[in-house]
Amino acid sequence: MKECTAVSFSSSANLGPGFDTMAIAHTAFHDRVRVSAIAGAGHGEIEVECDGIPGDADSNTAGRAARALYSELGLRDGIRITIEKGIPEGLGMGSSGSSAAAAVKAIDSSLDLGLSREDLVKFATEGEAASSGTPHSDNVAASIFGGLAFLVSTEPMKIHKFDIAKSLGILLIIPAIKMKHKTRVAREAVPKTITMGEHIVGSRRLSLLLQGLQSGDREIIRENMQDDIVERSRMHMFPFYEEIKKRSLENGAVGVSVSGAGPSIIEFTDMLTDTGKVVSGVSEIFESLQTKVSFSRCKTAGGAYVE
Numbered sequence: 623m624k625e626c627t628a629v630s631f632s633s634s635a636n637l638g639p640g641f642d643t644m645a646i647a648h649t650a651f652h653d654r655v656r657v658s659a660i661a662g663a664g665h666g667e668i669e670v671e672c673d674g675i676p677g678d679a680d681s682n683t684a685g686r687a688a689r690a691l692y693s694e695l696g697l698r699d700g701i702r703i704t705i706e707k708g709i710p711e712g713l714g715m716g717s718s719g720s721s722a723a724a725a726v727k728a729i730d731s732s733l734d735l736g737l738s739r740e741d742l743v744k745f746a747t748e749g750e751a752a753s754s755g756t757p758h759s760d761n762v763a764a765s766i767f768g769g770l771a772f773l774v775s776t777e778p779m780k781i782h783k784f785d786i787a788k789s790l791g792i793l794l795i796i797p798a799i800k801m802k803h804k805t806r807v808a809r810e811a812v813p814k815t816i817t818m819g820e821h822i823v824g825s826r827r828l829s830l831l832l833q834g835l836q837s838g839d840r841e842i843i844r845e846n847m848q849d850d851i852v853e854r855s856r857m858h859m860f861p862f863y864e865e866i867k868k869r870s871l872e873n874g875a876v877g878v879s880v881s882g883a884g885p886s887i888i889e890f891t892d893m894l895t896d897t898g899k900v901v902s903g904v905s906e907i908f909e910s911l912q913t914k915v916s917f918s919r920c921k922t923a924g925g926a927y928v929e
């Protein structure tokens with residue numbers, strides 16, 4: 623095997639109506655994952671080191687994703703996975719999914735496995751499942767494919783990648799709020815059943831939002847980047863969200879939603895957005911809550927790649 627390093631980007635899932643269905647990769651943050659041989663090992667050993675701290679392979683998503691890949695393909699080469707985390711963890715920007723995506727991408731290249739991108743998403747999803755309680759492939763799909771990744775099916779894994787309009791920028795609002803087992807808790811809050819009426823509204827919004835993101839039509843995005851099912855069920859976790867959304871839209875943001883399972887928020891911007899005003903409006907709100915917040919202005923990212 624040869625030593626390989628892969629890079630993959632942060633992402634925001636859901637974008638309002640697309641729960642567990644789509645996510646967009648962004649250039650805000652990235653993880654770098656190196657795989658190398660463990661000298662003398664050949665029984666499928668997997669060691670993981672994250673930011674200089676050695677850990678158990680099962681203690682993070684990258685190790686678990688590697689384990690899933692190893693067990694399905696019956697691989698024997700002993701490997702060390704070294705993770706440099708660039709994506710803040712637990713803030714809803716696909717951090718765990720990105721490490722898993724970069725790990726499988728690096729292993730694929732290191733061992734010349736020739737896996738498809740769908741296979742990589744499948745193995746990375748198995749890593750994600752262990753950390754959040756239930757499998758969801760949206761973040762890993764975005765990190766592997768780049769752009770706006772839309773899940774066509776999960777068995778078999780099939781993904782369609784869309785490019786969003788060049789006129790759209792991304793603003794990430796990142797509050798310094800850590801919640802224990804946040805994704806697990808957020809997923810438990812999601813209703814198990816919905817009414818036919820809610821399904822109809824949700825379907826309309828998702829279809830139109832997808833069209834709006836591709837065309838850059840700000841009215842279509844604004845009207846349809848909304849969700850009364852999953853986002854609403856989680857509102858008790860993000861009491862600041864409604865006010866931030868309202869203020870940002872008043873200042874010209876194109877569309878606003880919780881980023882994945884939060885607490886970060888993703889906003890689309892365009893030439894009509896006064897981004898400086900959006901940032902100061904949001905900063906005022908968090909100041910009044912005595913909560914630190916940071917921002918990232920970024921663009922859509924490409925998929926995971928080997929350096």
Ligand code: HSE
Binds near residue numbers: 642761
């Ligand atoms: N679609 C997932 C959720 C993303 O909202 O639970 C989690 O990062």
